[in-house]
Amino acid sequence: MMSKRIKQLLKSLKELYSVQVIEKIASKTKFMKRKSKITPEIFVSLCLFWGDDLCRSSLLQLKSRLEAKEDITISPQALDQRFNESAVEFLKAIFYEMFEKQNEILKDDETLLRYHFKSIKVVDSATIILPENLEPTYRGSGGPRW
Incomplete structure (x- = not known):
């Protein structure tokens, strides 16, 4: 059974990907200047949902997806x-809007994160320094500050 928070997250993501929101973002970023065969929502679908890897797809493959799906x-x-x-x-x-939506929901219920993510494994020696305003929310191991 899906938790209430997961359902809320999915609802928010559906709202984010509504035609109205996508068109508003498209206008704001000047992606949509006039009506076109490839609407902003179709472009998002093409780039995010219709294939395994956009970067490895040829233009011919992407063109074929547009013909088949739309x-x-x-x-x-x-x-x-x-x-x-x-x-x-x-x-x-x-992506920024999606990230913001997810963060709004997830930061309100830390138990959701703890339930789904039991551990974090660092496999390299990268150091991540967060901005000071995030320090109270994301405490480190107590080591020295950089």
Whole structure:
């Protein structure tokens, strides 16, 4: 049975990925300047949900996914033009909003995190220094501060 907090997290993520929110972010980041065959929500789906690895997919494969899922015919060159600075800013904003939503829910109930994540394993010698304002929330091992 799914916990109440997990259900709340899923609901928030669904709200984040609503057409209205995605279009608002697309306008704000100048990804959506005019109506297009590839709407912002289709672009998000193409980049995030329709394949195993966007970075390893060819433009031809991405074009085929658009044709199969959305009945959109577009040349690989036209699709390539959609992957521009505005698209990067758009996807960064989507991820930032998702991260913010998740954090709002998860920080309110630390027991949810403890229930699903029993341990953290550090497999390299990287040092992570958090901003001072996060120190009370995320206490370290008590070692020296850098």
